[in-house]
Amino acid sequence: MVPTRLGRATLTVALALTASLADSGPALADPSPAQARARLVKLNEQADQVVERYNQATETYKKAKKKYDVLNGELGRQGAVADGLRKDLAEVAVNEYQANAYTGWQRFAFHGDPEAALSSLATLEQLAEARAAKVRAFEATTKGLRDRRDNAKRVLAEADGARDKIRGEKTEIDKLIKEQTKLARRLGVFRTGDPDSPGIEYNGPASGNARTALEFAFAQVGKPYRFGGTGPGSFDCSGLTQAAWRAAGVSLPRTTWTQWSWGASRRVPLDAIEPGDLLFSKGLGHMGIYAGDGKMVHAPQTGDVIKVVNLDDYWRNRLVGAIRP
Template sequence: MTVGLLLLALLVAQGGATAEPRPTIAQARAKLVKLNEQADEVVEKYNQATESYQKARKKYQGLNTALERKRARLDALREGLVSLAVGSYQFGGLSGMQGFLDSGNADAMLSRMTSIDQMARTQTEALRSFEATTVELRAQRDEAKVVLAEADTERDKVGKEKKKADRLVREQTKLLRQLGAFNVGDPNSTGIAYTGPASGDARVALEFAFAQVGKPYRYGATGPGSYDCSGFSQASWRAAGVQLPRTTYEQWAWGAGRRVPLDALQPGDLLFSRGLGHMGIYAGDGKMVHSPQTGDVVKVVTIDGYWRGRFLGAVRP
């Protein structure tokens, strides 16, 4: 009886310890495709949250600087009012009034009266300026509190999106290493020469873009040693003197009046995927240059081969 129970326990333990079957290469690659799509979306949300936080923080810092200037002006006005009050007392007190009445010179009396009137006006103007500056300071202080709260909210969003992105990146890295397909890239890569048909600013942007080929993808990166997709497009067009917004969402919105259909593409056009999780730059001849995803590098690919029906639209900078 005891031996039978021991054998049964051993069998149960062995059965419970049986590892899950290792996924096939095809299954791993299918999972990787889904992970890449999820990561694209999360990374751009992270970029957007980061951008929103930075803008809110910058606005708050600007208000803070303005507040400091207003405080300095307020202090100066306060000191001026104190000086005026002291002068007014000395001039208009008993000794001042007695001197005024004792003066028998009519011109001197008129001059003193004018001085008193001018002093009263100066005091009134100083008080009004003081009150206006105080009201403005309070309003800006209240606005700064609201902006700071917005920045804190955006910072929390950044933290949440970063945790999601980090988790997806770990999964991507693990799968790619299992497949033997993780490419670390070379942050110092000098890329390849662009020999396509682009001209003008588009050619400058593409020459820069092709010079980055071989550098690794890193989410949230904007160069020079690594890039994510929107950071790559932004850096490439910046080289041509065109300032694009930071994220795919912003670049797509920025290009609302610059959209071009797929059959009218020109080299340098920005290409966007459905969901705005990814983007690249059209290089001509049905190809695009882009920074794909974790474990890959800046590269040139065919549009049809990469997008597989996920193409959303294009924008011409």
């Protein structure tokens, strides 16, 4: 019986080792071109989401920091007002002390001058009213100062939290970019782009400010995609759409998510899109501008350049909606 148990144990170990080797084999081998392309597509979709989170965190930090700077400036001005009121209070106190010392009841009692005594009393009353007014102003100012200081501290904490989130998103993006670049180079599709690219001319059917936006976007064709890019030498997807429509006189928010939210009342069906409309992918990780004639101009992903693409089945299946600025 003992040899049988040993034999079964040995067989179990052998089978486990064989399975382990079998599982590790494909992982050690280089992926096929088809596998690499599929992996790159997944990485690009993942990067779209992370980049948008990065952009959102960046915008949150910028807004919080701007608000803090404004509050901090108010804090300085309010502090100067409080210092001035503090000096005024000191002067009132000195004047009141002097008035009490030299023109009080003693003068009326010992010098028998009623008019002078009443005048002194009026002076005392005026000084007391002046002091009370200064005290009230000082208290109101210092309270406002404390409130602003507390508010500024809260806003600064929010900005610091947003900045920490940016660092975390940046670390994840760097990892994704490294793998994206490796796969794109292996497949021979990596393009560095030219920050000084003159772009191409737009000859589509758009008119009005939509045409102006598309002319701007087409003039960026050939420039590199860069996450967080807002121009002029590189752009990410929402950075390009924002810059293009800014050239046409329309102010869009910074990120894909906020542009989608901004256009809640401006959404149009995908079967009714017109040149200049903003096109959004499912998950809101990517976007572009419809150029007309079944084409879209966009800033794709790391390792690629701003380009014009056909809205074929691949892109149409990825779209979730459109907005007309």
